[in-house]
Amino acid sequence: MAHSKSKYADFEGLRERAVALRRAGLSRRQIRDRLHIDNNDILNRLLQGEPPPEWTKRPNAKDDLRARARELRQQGWTYHQIQAELGCSKSSVSLWVRDLPHPEPKCTPEERRARMNAGLARLRSSQDREREALKKAAAAAIGELSARELFIVGVALYWAEGAKDKPYRRTEVLNFINSDPDVIRLFLSWLDLLGVTRDRLTVRVSIHETADVASAEKFWAEVTGIDVSSFSKATLKRHNPRTVRKNTGDSYRGCLAIYVRQSADLYRRMEGAWYGIVEAVSERDLGNRT
Numbered sequence: 001m002a003h004s005k006s007k008y009a010d011f012e013g014l015r016e017r018a019v020a021l022r023r024a025g026l027s028r029r030q031i032r033d034r035l036h037i038d039n040n041d042i043l044n045r046l047l048q049g050e051p052p053p054e055w056t057k058r059p060n061a062k063d064d065l066r067a068r069a070r071e072l073r074q075q076g077w078t079y080h081q082i083q084a085e086l087g088c089s090k091s092s093v094s095l096w097v098r099d100l101p102h103p104e105p106k107c108t109p110e111e112r113r114a115r116m117n118a119g120l121a122r123l124r125s126s127q128d129r130e131r132e133a134l135k136k137a138a139a140a141a142i143g144e145l146s147a148r149e150l151f152i153v154g155v156a157l158y159w160a161e162g163a164k165d166k167p168y169r170r171t172e173v174l175n176f177i178n179s180d181p182d183v184i185r186l187f188l189s190w191l192d193l194l195g196v197t198r199d200r201l202t203v204r205v206s207i208h209e210t211a212d213v214a215s216a217e218k219f220w221a222e223v224t225g226i227d228v229s230s231f232s233k234a235t236l237k238r239h240n241p242r243t244v245r246k247n248t249g250d251s252y253r254g255c256l257a258i259y260v261r262q263s264a265d266l267y268r269r270m271e272g273a274w275y276g277i278v279e280a281v282s283e284r285d286l287g288n289r290t
């Protein structure tokens with residue numbers, strides 16, 4: 001400790017030397033090494049009031065942005081507007097201009113609300129265009145389906161949506177129901193591939209009792225190309241007063257049920273193909289692990 005005190009006993013003389021070195025352009029580290037000063041507090045006191053040389057200053061790339069942000073704020077711009085203009089974070093804008101007075105509002109609350117709604121509408125429109133572009137690109141990537149591909153797609157679709165045979169209820173028959181017109185069209189294309197003619201089909205609309213049955217049957221006739229006169233009597237769903245229905249309105253067409261007569265062999269072929277798909281995927285997974 002005595003050695004440390006004696007080392008800095010001539011503080012004023014040491015300060016003169018430190019200041020001279022600082023003004024000569026030396027950095028803090030260079031002065032510390034030159035004067036053998038190992039105490040930062042002492043070094044701070046020696047150099048108090050002496051600015052660092054220019055070459056030791058680190059340039060701040062955001063100085064220009066900060067100046068521009070303050071200029072825009074003084075012109076009445078909001079944080080969001082400044083952020084969008086300068087491409088920086090809102091937190092940086094706040095840090096740079098928070099000492100400036102808030103700009104006076106230049107529009108009424110109604111006008112601000114209208115501008116906000118317009119901005120949201122533009123945003124949603126842009127998002128909708130992006131979604132549609134992605135869907136179109138994905139659709140175009142599919143191209144034409146081979147007969148094998150259509151068969152596999154149809155098997156997977158039926159296994160997901162069609163009626164299946166159970167050990168406690170032997171029903172080896174193709175029986176399919178769905179409310180999506182495109183799904184129905186795909187199922188019919190699959191049946192065409194299997195050689196099933198339309199005269200082997202029993203079709204029936206399943207719909208809520210309060211809906212327009214005749215309109216729904218006409219709609220499904222146009223989807224399937226099957227005359228309404230060939231439809232079986234519609235199955236009507238009874239209304240539960242405790243249930244709030246969401247499938248209402250003119251777009252509600254119910255579901256279309258398609259029953260394929262004399263289709264036991266086709267059903268067995270479909271079920272076997274499904275398990276073949278499952279086994280093929282399982283084998284591939286095992287292969288990928290090795």
